[in-house]
Amino acid sequence: MSPARRTQPRFKSSIPIELHASVIHAGADEQITSSMNQADNTAMTIKERIAYSAFNGADYLVKNVIGKYMFFFYTTTFAVNPLWLAFWQPFMKILDVVTDPLVGEWSDRTKSRMGKRRPWILIGAITLGVVFPLSWMPTVVMFWDPAPTVLSIFIYFMVFKVLYYITHTMAVVPYYALGAELSSDYQERTRVVAWRHFIGVPMTVLATVPFVVAYDPDLFDNEITGVAVVMCGVGAIIIATGIWAVLGTKERVAVEPAEELPLKAALKITLTNRPFMFLVGTVFFYGIGQYFAVAFGVYLINYIIFEGDKSQTTELLMYATAGGVIVSMGLNLLIRRLSSRYEKVILLKIGLLASLTVPLAALVAFQPQEPAWYYLLHALALPIGNTIIEVLPLSIVADICDLDEIKSGRRREGAFVGVYNSAFKTGYMFAPALAMVCLSLTGFDGTLTQQSPETNQWLHIYFVLGTFVTFASAALLSQFIRLRKDEIEAAQAQRATA
Template sequence: MNNSDDLPIALSEKLSLNEKLAYGAGDLGPAITANVLGVFLLIFFTNVAGLKPGMAGSILLISKIWDAINDPIIGVLSDRTRSRWGRRHPWMLFGAVPFGIFFFLQWVVPHFSNDPIANQWGLFWFYVAISIVFNSFYTAVNLPYTALTPELTQDYDERTSLNSYRFAFSISGSILSLILALGIFAAFKGDPAKQYLVLGGVCAVLSVLPLYWCVWGTRKRVAITERQRQETTTEASLPYLEQLKIVFSNKPFLYVIGIYLCSWLAVQNTVSVIPYFVKNWMQLEDADFTKVVIAVQVTALAMLFVWGKVSQRYGKKAVYFMGMTVWIIAQVGLFFLQPGQNILLYVLAIMAGFGVSTAYLIPWSMIPDVIELDELQTGQRREGIFYGFMVLLQKVALAIGLFIVGWVLQKSGFLETVSGQPAPIQPDSALWAIRMLVGPAPLVVLLIGLGLAYLYPITKEVHAEILLKLQERKRAQAEDT
C-alpha cells in the first residue's frame, strides 16, 4: 500500500545523469523554435514576405494577447490532469507533432492578391492565425515540461544543476538552429523564400523528437512522485480566479516574474534588432549577424555550468548580479560601436553571453522555491499556474521586443525590401533608432531587473527552513493516518 520500495527513488535528491539528460532534452525543441522565431521572423516578414515593419511586429503582439488567456489556463489544466502518465507528460506526448507542423507553416509565403494592399492584409491575417495556433501548441508542450522541475527534485542546489542541463540543451538548440541557418542559407543562396522554408522544415522535425526522449527518460521518477503527491496533498480544487489571487499574493513570485521579464525583454529586444544593427549600421553581410548571435549563445552555454558552481557557493542573487554587470557593459559598448570595429563587435557579443546565461539559469531556478513557499502557505502544489505565467512572460517578452522594434523602425523611416529589388539604403533616422534599440533600451530594463533581484527574499537558508516545515507537516499527516 505504501510502496516502500519506491520511496528511496522518489526521495533521493540526486538525479541520475540519464534523467538529467532526458529532462534537458525537453527544452531542445522549444529553444530551436523560439530562437529561430526571435532571430529571423521579423526580418523574414519585412524582407521576404514584404510586410511593413509595424504590421509585422503587430502579428506577434496579437498572438500574445491570446497567450495571455491561453498560458495560465493550460497551467491550471495540467495541474488538474489525471492519467497513468502523470499530469505533465500527456500534454507533451499529444502536442508535439502539431507543435512542429504549425512552426513550419509560419515560413510559408502564400499569395492572396495582385493588389499590394490586399495581399498585405491577406498575409497579415494568415500569419496571425498560424501564430495563434502555433503558440497554443508551444504552450501545450513547453509549459507542462517546465513544471516538471519541482517534481523531479526538492534540493536547492540540485535544481540549479538540473536547470543547467536544461539550458545547456536549450542554448545548444539555439546554436544548432543558427548553424543550420548558415548552412541552409549558403545552400540556397539567392532564394530567400526557399531558405526560410527549408530552415522551418528541418527545425520542425528536430524540435519534435526530443520531447519524446524527455517523456521516456523521466517517466519513472514522475510516476512515483505523482503518486506521493496524491497521497499527501489536499486536492480541494479552487476556482481559477481564486488561484490567480493566491499566486499574485506570493511576493517572492512577483519579484521572480519581474526579474525574468526584464531579463528576457533585454534578450529579445537585442536579438530582434541585431540583424538590422549588423547589416545596416555595421555594414556587414547577412551571415554575419547569425555569427554574432552564435558567439553570444556559445558563451552562454559555456558559462551555464560555471554559474551553476558559483551559485552553490555564493547564491543565486550574487550570480545574477555578476552576469548582469558584464552584460550591461556590453550593451553600452554596442551603442558606441562604429562601422569597421568588427573584432570589438564579437568581443561585446561574448561579454553579453555572460549575462544571457544568467538570464536563462537564475529566474528558472528560483521558481521551484517560490512554489514550495506557496505549498507551505496553502497546502497545495500548483506548479502549472506558476510556470504558466513564466512561459507567458517569455513569449510576452518576445512579442513586445518584436513589436517595439517593428514600430520604432517604421516610425524612424526604415525602408522595407521590395521583392525582386536590391536592399535600400537606410536613412540616418533609421540608423539612429537601430543604435538606440541595441544599447540604451535594453540597458534600462536590465537595471530594473537588478533592483528586483536585490529585493528577492528567498535565500538558501530561507528555502531550507521552508522544506523543513513542509517535511514536518507531511510527517504529521502520515501519523494522523
C-alpha cells in the first residue's frame, strides 16, 4: 500500500443547519488523529469531557431500568407469561445484534459537516428518548382498548422492544466509537473511558428512583400510571444528554485519501482479529452474567427477602445501587492509577477473576427480612467486574484498532465497536431468556403475591448457578487475550512513519 499524503487535521466543532446528502453515504476515508497526542494542542477540556460523558449516564440509566424492572414489570403487573418472553426475546434481539456492526461500519463511512459520529448520536438520542418511555405504556398507548388482553400487551411489548433496539443502536454505537477516537495515547485512552464511566455511573442510582416514585400511593393511583409518568422523565434525560454530547464534543478527524474497503471485506477483517474475538467472547459471557444477576435477582429480593412487597424491593435496590456506585467510583480511580503501571489486559484478567465473588456473595445475600446481607452482593461484589468491564475493554478496542490499521489501511473504530457492542447485546439477549426459563422452572406464578418455599429455594439455586457459570466463562476466555503495550506503540510508530 502506497503511503498517503499527510494532511493537517481539520476539526469539526460547529453545528451546521443541513447535513450532507446522506448521513450514511460512504464517504472519503478518515484517519482518526489523537486529541491527546503531544503534537496536538487541542486536548479535551474538562467541559468537553463532561459533555461527552453525560450521555453515558443516560445509557446506564436506560440499561439499568430495563435490566432491573422491565421484565419484572411485565410479568408481575400484566401477568405476561415468562416463557413467552424467554422464547421471543432472542428473536427480537437478533435484529439488534445484526444492526450494531452495520451501523458501526456505516458511521465509519459517514461524511457530513457535523462529522461522522455526531449525526448518528443526535438522531438516535432523540428517537430513543421518544421510543423508550412508550415501551412502558401498553395500556396508555392502546387507548382504544380499555381492557387489553395479556396477548395484546405482549405483542405491544415486542413491537416497542424492536423499536428500542434500533434507536439505541443508532445512538450508542457511534457514541462509543467517538470515545475510542479521542486519543491515540495508550494510557490516555483508559483515562478517557474511565472519565465517561466515572461521570456516568452515578446515573445508575437514578434508575431505581422511577419505581420508588411510581409505587408511591400518595403520588399515583396505580403503578401503571406512575411508571408511565416517570418514564417520560427518563426520555427527557436521554434527549437532553444526547444533544449535550453532540453540541459539546468535537470530532478530531483528519481526512486522508485511502482505498475504500468493501463492507464484506471490512467485516471479515474485524471478525478474524484474534485478540478482538477473545475480547468479544469475554464481554459476551460477562454480559449474560451481569444482566442475569440484575433481571433475575429482583425476583429473589421481592419474594425471598420481602415476601412480595414491591415498595420495599425498590427501596433496597435504590440504596444498594447507591452503595455500589460509591464502590464503583472508587474502583474507577484505582483502575486509572493501576493502568499507568500495569498492562490493561492483565488488569482485565484479574478483575474478571474477582467477579467470581458474585456467586459466593449470593449464597448469603438473600435472607428473609434481612436485607443488609444483600449489600454484600450488589454494593461490593457486583461493582468489581462491572467497573472493569466498563473501563478497560473499550480502551483495549482502541488499541486493537491501531494494529488493524496496519492491515486494513483505515481507522475503523465504528466497525470494531459495533461488533463489540453486538457481543454485549447478544449476552443481554440470552440473559433475560435464561432468567425467564429459570423463572418458569421454579414454579413461579406471577398472579401470587408470595411464592411457595420450594419456588424461593429454586430461585436461589438458579441465581448462584447462573452467575457462576457465566462469570467463570468470561474469566476463562479473557486468559487467551494476547495484547501488549509494546505492540501498540510499534504499530503507532509504523503508522507515523508511513
